[in-house]
Amino acid sequence: MSLQSFGFFGFLLVVAAVYLHLPQRLQSVFLLAASWVFYALAMPTMLPVTIAIAVFTYLCGRCMATHKTAALRMGVVGLLAILAFFKYNGAFAAEGGWQAVAMPLGISFYSFAAISYLIDAARGDCEIETNFIDTVTQGPICRAGALMPQFKTEHRFDAARTVRALRLLALGLFKLVAVSDVLGLVVDEVFPNYRSYGGPMLVLAAVFYTFQLYFNFSGYSEVARAVGLLL
Numbered sequence: 001m002s003l004q005s006f007g008f009f010g011f012l013l014v015v016a017a018v019y020l021h022l023p024q025r026l027q028s029v030f031l032l033a034a035s036w037v038f039y040a041l042a043m044p045t046m047l048p049v050t051i052a053i054a055v056f057t058y059l060c061g062r063c064m065a066t067h068k069t070a071a072l073r074m075g076v077v078g079l080l081a082i083l084a085f086f087k088y089n090g091a092f093a094a095e096g097g098w099q100a101v102a103m104p105l106g107i108s109f110y111s112f113a114a115i116s117y118l119i120d121a122a123r124g125d126c127e128i129e130t131n132f133i134d135t136v137t138q139g140p141i142c143r144a145g146a147l148m149p150q151f152k153t154e155h156r157f158d159a160a161r162t163v164r165a166l167r168l169l170a171l172g173l174f175k176l177v178a179v180s181d182v183l184g185l186v187v188d189e190v191f192p193n194y195r196s197y198g199g200p201m202l203v204l205a206a207v208f209y210t211f212q213l214y215f216n217f218s219g220y221s222e223v224a225r226a227v228g229l230l231l
Contacts, residue, residue: 001041003223004176011038016230024154028133031151031231039105046104053082053107057114058132061121068122075118083111117144155231165229172222175215183212 001008015034022030040047060075086107090100120126126145134151190197190205197205 001038003220004173011041012227012230019231020155020157027155028151032133043102043105046102049082049086049104049107050110053079053110053114055132057117058129060118061128062130064118064121064128072118072122076115079111079115079118083107117148120144162230165226168222168229169226172219172226175219175222180212180216180219183208183215187212 001011015031019027019030019034036047036051039050056078057075060071060078063071063074086101086103093100117126120143121128125143126148129148134148187205187209190201191209194202194205
């Protein structure tokens with residue numbers, strides 16, 4: 001489900017409407033369930049992988065209470081090993097032998113997010129979470145110590161915050177649709193048919209591709225930030 005699709009915005013509307021009216025004790029449970037439903041809609045066969053990583057991260061965190069160094073090493077090595085397997089197992093695929101396993105969506109992000117949480121917990125920058133539901137890991141936008149306490153507070157609809165979220169959402173969509181996708185029209189035409197174009201056009205397409213990647217990532221990041229702000 002693309003973050004710029006009507007399906008996504010319908011899903012977000014339902015989630016926000018329910019989440020912001022639930023009692024605080026149920027909000028984290030609902031948010032986790034909604035997150036897994038969202039992931040399952042995109043890549044259902046890989047949902048068990050994301051759940052397994054969440055459980056593994058939670059157990060490593062709990063073990064830090066008594067075996068900090070060992071648990072941290074086990075967590076970091078284990079998460080990096082899982083990531084390496086999915087990213088590079090295709091290199092060993094062979095006809096009639098090993099079949100490549102697809103890489104789960106976003107596995108690089110949430111693997112490093114889980115590592116970030118374990119390191120922060122080991123350094124004392126955040127508390128070791130004892131509630132599995134609240135063990136929500138995140139990546140470079142926000143550290144665990146800044147985000148995790150927010151899941152223990154009640155969230156309700158706020159008009160001013162919602163307006164800021166919608167503005168950020170509109171900016172992200174503009175970057176995705178009006179900039180990145182438009183630049184992609186040129187890139188997708190030139191790159192596959194590069195023999196038909198001269199040097200200046202190839203250079204221009206390469207520059208367009210650079211900006212296409214930037215505005216695509218920037219746009220998706222701002223849409224994701226807007227969703228967090230809305231909730």
